[in-house]
Every structure is written in structure tokens, then in C-alpha cells.
Amino acid sequence: MPFPERPTTVPFPRAPFHAAVAQVEPTLGNLKANLAIHLDAIESARNDGVDLLVFPELSLTGYYLKDQVAEVAEPRNGPLARAIHEAAGTMAVVYGFVEESPTARFYNAAAFRDNQGDVSFVHRKVYLPTYGMFDEARYFAAGSRIRAFDTRFGRLGLLICEDAWHLSCGVILQADGIDVLIIVANSPGRGVHEEQLGSRRSWELVTRTYATFLNVPVIFANRVGFEDGVNFWGGSAIVGAGGSWLAQAPEFDVTRISAVLDPRDTRRERILAPLHRDERVHLTLEELDRIRHDSYRDERR
Amino acid sequence: MIAIETNAADRRTDPLTINCALVEPLLVGFVRSEVRRVGFKKAVFGLSGGIDSTLSAYIAVKALGPENVCGIRMPYSTSSNETMDHGELVAQELGIRMMTISIADQVDAYFSHFPDASRLRRANKMSRERMTILYDQSAAQDALVIGTSNKTELLIGYGTIHGDMASALNPIGDLYKTQVRALSAHMGVPAAIIEKNPTADLWVGQTDEAELGFTYAEVDRLLARLIDERARPDELIADGFESAFVSRIGRLIQTSHYKRRLPLIAKISNRTIELDFRYARDWGT
Numbered sequence: 253m254p255f256p257e258r259p260t261t262v263p264f265p266r267a268p269f270h271a272a273v274a275q276v277e278p279t280l281g282n283l284k285a286n287l288a289i290h291l292d293a294i295e296s297a298r299n300d301g302v303d304l305l306v307f308p309e310l311s312l313t314g315y316y317l318k319d320q321v322a323e324v325a326e327p328r329n330g331p332l333a334r335a336i337h338e339a340a341g342t343m344a345v346v347y348g349f350v351e352e353s354p355t356a357r358f359y360n361a362a363a364f365r366d367n368q369g370d371v372s373f374v375h376r377k378v379y380l381p382t383y384g385m386f387d388e389a390r391y392f393a394a395g396s397r398i399r400a401f402d403t404r405f406g407r408l409g410l411l412i413c414e415d416a417w418h419l420s421c422g423v424i425l426q427a428d429g430i431d432v433l434i435i436v437a438n439s440p441g442r443g444v445h446e447e448q449l450g451s452r453r454s455w456e457l458v459t460r461t462y463a464t465f466l467n468v469p470v471i472f473a474n475r476v477g478f479e480d481g482v483n484f485w486g487g488s489a490i491v492g493a494g495g496s497w498l499a500q501a502p503e504f505d506v507t508r509i510s511a512v513l514d515p516r517d518t519r520r521e522r523i524l525a526p527l528h529r530d531e532r533v534h535l536t537l538e539e540l541d542r543i544r545h546d547s548y549r550d551e552r553r
Numbered sequence: 554m555i556a557i558e559t560n561a562a563d564r565r566t567d568p569l570t571i572n573c574a575l576v577e578p579l580l581v582g583f584v585r586s587e588v589r590r591v592g593f594k595k596a597v598f599g600l601s602g603g604i605d606s607t608l609s610a611y612i613a614v615k616a617l618g619p620e621n622v623c624g625i626r627m628p629y630s631t632s633s634n635e636t637m638d639h640g641e642l643v644a645q646e647l648g649i650r651m652m653t654i655s656i657a658d659q660v661d662a663y664f665s666h667f668p669d670a671s672r673l674r675r676a677n678k679m680s681r682e683r684m685t686i687l688y689d690q691s692a693a694q695d696a697l698v699i700g701t702s703n704k705t706e707l708l709i710g711y712g713t714i715h716g717d718m719a720s721a722l723n724p725i726g727d728l729y730k731t732q733v734r735a736l737s738a739h740m741g742v743p744a745a746i747i748e749k750n751p752t753a754d755l756w757v758g759q760t761d762e763a764e765l766g767f768t769y770a771e772v773d774r775l776l777a778r779l780i781d782e783r784a785r786p787d788e789l790i791a792d793g794f795e796s797a798f799v800s801r802i803g804r805l806i807q808t809s810h811y812k813r814r815l816p817l818i819a820k821i822s823n824r825t826i827e828l829d830f831r832y833a834r835d836w837g838t
Binding site: 279280281282316317318319320441444445446447448449477478479480481483503504 | 566567568570571572575576578579582583586587590722830831832833834835836837838
């Protein structure tokens, strides 16, 4: 049985919009300096007619926060959020911050804010990498929701870095009816054995895979700069629904990239390969349920 | 890139292969970022004329400009002419300022109290005298000390703690000696420096490989498999490494680990430095 189409509140047909990524270099734990970086980028993007500006993961705080996590956190409507909200004017913005909950849990979070229609959505990173060079679960609480949300640009999905390395996140968002996927990241550059940086090869694979198999454009925002010897390589990108490169940022440089995302292009791709239409979500659910049932049965043995 | 031989059935990359065109901007960006973010513009380093300090100097010059890099030759009375000449060659090639400060007086004054001191004690003392000079020049010149230890010597502990292992930042500490050679060739280090037999020049006729009892090429192949690819000892022996060599390198890594860590602190509070007082060094910058 085909999965029913999710009803959407988004007007249709939708107009093309000007999406951009601010590939910034945050300072580590210096909120004042990072807010200034955001306000500058917002002002310049607004002047250039950008409709949706996406900053990378933890763009307001920097990445290797460790014990600074609690010191730089704020509630989702805290003073930094308000400052960005105010500066954004008619432009929608996605940015990364440390969210403190009323019960003193700290989340690696990304917010979508749009004054037009007063739309606000916060995604809390579900998959906190805690292996090798990463130690996120030591400092952050894990999010527990993967949800799409309606905006004037269509229905959006928002993932934070490691979330995208779990294919289930993409599967859930596809079933939830997304039109555009935004992935914000702090990807460290490593792997220098081949022609391209290993991190770049991996993320090109991830973004193009999602774009191709979920039938959606993907906006990938990565940061640049160094923290304690670790480089963040940049290479932000905007990928069309069929997996074609619409814009790619250079490595290592502070810059902004942009592309016009036209829903008609996505429509064309979905006619060409209606993968999302044919997805058998009920079958997936049944099989997952069977696997869950089997594993519980095995545990009881 | 270093050319590697692969057959059709095995497309795995040699773990020692590096794409120098990727590595160079990473290391240059590292030095520029880590020097400037703490308010400095300049760097000093010990100019030994060896390949490691030369490569560090080439990276630092690209990051900061030749006018902001100073190489310091610190000879002892037994230092070889080649060491001095190659130091001068590097300074000329790069157009950087060079200083020459002998360590003979202070080393000899100290060991006049301990005439029977071993060669190892003398070598370590020399290394630490050089460190004190670099850190004094760091203060005098408003310049950070650039480290020159490669991954091979850091892992096997072939260095003096608080001596040549001391620095503010080290651009080449994640490069094995084999990779240092490849990147040096890529960045235009003079062939005479790349091709000469590596030596700490702490006594007459010393060479690294004679003292260690193995070549860098051998140990780098082993380390890349052991460290980077997490191969187990039995896999390394199956690869063709001698069992005794595998054991020896394993012991060297373990017994030198103290050199790669800060001093241990006895814990009594809820927030002990390192254990549960954790901040990045680049905190706030």
C-alpha cells in the first residue's frame, strides 16, 4: 500500500527562492565575536537578496567547547536568538547554537527562524558522535525527534552533521514529506591519501546520495578555521534534487555560496525518478517491527 | 603524491602515501591560525639544518612571511660543520633572519660539576639548553616557538621531554619521517637536506638510524599499520615484520607515553585540571 501524501500547509505551486550558505569561521566560545560574524553575514546576504541563509553547526559558539558548553548555552529564545531574529528582517535564517532546556540539559541545536509567517523550528542533534576525535555525548544531551516543518520554501528537514550519517534520518524525513533537506555541519578535514580530502569525498557522497535517493535539493553548510590543531575544511554545497552541484564553496576560506532553488526542478526530478512516491514506508515499518520483535524474543531466550 | 604500486585486486592505499598538495595548505593554515589567534605575528625555531626543522621553517614562512620567522642555530663544540652550513643554506633559501647562539658555555659549566655524566645526560641537557634559548627568544621577539618533532620520533619517544619536544605548536607532528621527506620535496627543500642521513648531532658521528637500530622507512611502515590502521601484532607478523621488531616498537611507544602527556596531578577536588576541568587550548579565540 502506498504511503499517503502528507498534507502540507505550504502554498502551492511555490516560487523559486535564493538559498545561501554562510561558510564562516567562528571563534571558540566567544559569543560576542560570533554574533558579530552572524550579523555581518546576515546584513550582506540581505543586501544581495538572499531568501534563506544557512550557517553551519554550532555557528554561534564554535565546536570543541568541552566545559564551555554550559557557559555558552542559552534557551531557544535567548538574547542571541532575538538578535539574529531582529537582524534577519524578511530573510529566513538557520544557525547553530547550544540550547539549554528548562531542566538544564544542553543540546547541540540548529534553529530555523523566519519573520515572514513567524516560523520557528529547532532541531536537537540526535546522533552525538562520541568516538575517535569526537566527545559530544559527554557534554550534550541527545535530541529525540526527527521532524519536518512547513515553511514558505516548502517542507524542510534539518539535520546536524552526524545525524546525516544515519540513513534512517533521511528515510524519516522523506516519509515526513520534505521538499528541501538542510544539513549543517562542523566537519574536520582529515584523510590526505588521495586526490581529494577524505572528509570532502565522504560529504560529497552523503549530500549527493540524499539528493538523489530522497528526491530533494540538499543544502550543506560546513565551517572553516582551526580549533586545537583540527581544521574544518569548508566545502559547503548546494545540490539539486537529482544530485547535481548547484554551488560549491572552496575549501578553507570564509565565503558565501548561493543558488536559486526552483521547485520546478525538483518536480522534474520526481517525474524522472519518482522514488519518493514509490517508497513502501508501511513495508519498512512492518519489517522494522518484525526485527524489533525478533530481537526482543532473542533477548528473552 | 608519492607513487605507489598497486595491483588490480588490491586498491587499498599505502597508508604512508600523502597528497602533498592537500597537506601543504592544511599545515600552512594551521600555523597562520594558531599563531595569529593568540595575538602573535612571528615564530622562532631551532635551525638545525636537518629535514624536520627545515620543513617546519618552510611551512612557517609560507604562513607568516619570511620577515616574521627567525631560525636560531645553537651549536655545541662538537656540532658538525654540515649542521652549521645547512642551517645557513635554509636561512638563505628562505630569506629569514638567522641567529647563532652557542650552548657550549652553559653546558660545559654545568657538567664541570659532573664530569662523569653519561652521553645521554649530556645529550638531553643540550636539548634542554636549546629549549630555554628558544623560549627566551620567544619572549624577546614576541614570537611563538615552532615545533620540529615528527610523528615517528614522537611515537617512539626519540626526543627529549622539555627539550626538543617542547614547542608552542607543531605543524609536522602528524607526519611520519617518510611523509616529512615527501612534503619537503614538494615544498622545495634543498635536496642536500632531504637526502642526508638524519642526525640529532648530539655527539660526533651520531646518526638516528644507527642509534635506533632500524631505518625510518622500516619503522614508518610498521607504525602506519600499527597506529593508523590499528593492526594487531599477529597481523604485523603475518605482514612480514619480525616479531622482535614488533615487540620492541610496541614497548617504545608505551614506555615513552609519559613524554607525550602533561605531568600527572593528584586528584582531590571535583574539578581537576585535565580530568574534569576541560577546555580547548584555543578557548575563546
